[in-house]
Amino acid sequence: MSLSSIITQLRTAGCVFAEDEAELLASAAGSPAELAALADRRAAGFPLEQVLGWAEFGGRRIAVDPGVFVPRRRTEFLVEQAAGLLAPGAVLLDLCCGTGALGAALAAGRTDLELYAADIDPAAVRCARRNLAPLGGRVYQGDLFGPLPGTLRGRVDVLLANVPYVPTADIAFLPAEARDHEARVALDGGADGLDVLRRVAAGAPHWLAPGGRLLFETSRRQRETAITVITSAGLTATVATCEDRDATVVLARWAPAS
Template identity: 55%
Template sequence: MPVQSPLSRPAVIGRLRAAGCVFAEGEADLLLSAGLGPDELTVAVQRRVDGFPLEHILGWAEFCGLRIRVEPGVFVPRRRTELLVREAAALLGVASVEALSPTPPVVVDLCCGSGAVGTGLAVLVPGLEVHASDVDPAAVRCARLNLLPLGGAVHEGDLYSALPARLRGDVDVLAVNAPYVPTASIGSMPHEARVHEPRVSLDGGPDGLDIQRRVIAEAAAWLRPGGHLLIETSRRQAPLTGAAMVRGGLSPRTAVSAELDATVVIGERF
């Protein structure tokens, strides 16, 4: 009987499954199709067994049907965040049709991480002026790889302070996936998230809404009349996010996707 190669698909699946990877078959196929040499593949499989995010190993994450560049130490975009993109794209489609101005709609991807939200919107709604910002230099470098080829701009800094002043009062859509995990819940997150993603991209403070409140407090000053702030949150936190929007002068509604297990609170500036 021939000896099976240690790099065969069944062997890779077996190692991943033994390590607790729920989708071992799919992950094995991605690793085997990544164009790695035998030694590189061995290292990649071991890294996954050791708990490194698959996306950091591959160098990309699938998001909205796109391959988003994701480097080690950068937050990995989740599929649930596709609801944020869908809702923003729907609003921007209407804005593009109704706009009387010849200038393109302005979108800001705040707390952008890899820039996945801004990249998804730039592809789904061509002709936008897209800006993204993040406080983490590694995230900014990664977002530039994704957004600059599409004509977007990426800025480094704390929330609105990173943005060009000329955008103030002129933004059509603020799309925000700010960290919203309560501090006490970080320890119960999956190993690959709590160990390999920056805490600044996860920790939302005692109730998870610290960064959301800061975003909401200044949003009306950056949005044009009729503009929208969209914030990803949890179903449990959504009423608190909506209440903060009311205090911030916005009219909120909530979008939910059972398919994606996703919740987005959408506030309109009048």
């Protein structure tokens, strides 16, 4: 199967960057038959990253398995906000970790961090372990803070919570790639999109060290409600935005009363 025919197949399927995608598929395939199979999966609507088995994130290739949430490039802005908060010896927790892309991007090239991650989706946990084990990260399966070791309580310096924040009623309007091929639990944030955030905010003071930070991504329209959720839990909050990436990140701080 020629590269030009792959390009035509992808373009017909609606792939905007058909030429670039065809090149990537060709580089990933070990044979013409494998290339044809990869192209068929992509043309059928599977996310390119799941077809390739990896996503580019934070300057690294992150393993992405079928059915697992694909890390978004806009979320690199969240990672950039967190990077300056990680002092030597810091304890980093990547909650709702998916592939573990956020923790991997922050821990790459560093040997002075304690890295933990957790997700409720078994497929995501298996994927995250592949990405984080080489960096010394420990990945737990379960609901939010539930599976974490008790020794982490009150010790987390930076908590990244890439919580789902799509309102349930809006799931139907997501691109088919996400709607049909990513775990629903990684997308659905409940009636107003903030149900999981509320639970994270309620639990965060028990796990954050004094002065510890909670960072999460949200949408512009949810920003004010999200801040209210955070302040109601006893944290203070600021907002950072990146217009180029259409990214909104809330940075919260836990300062317990003395």
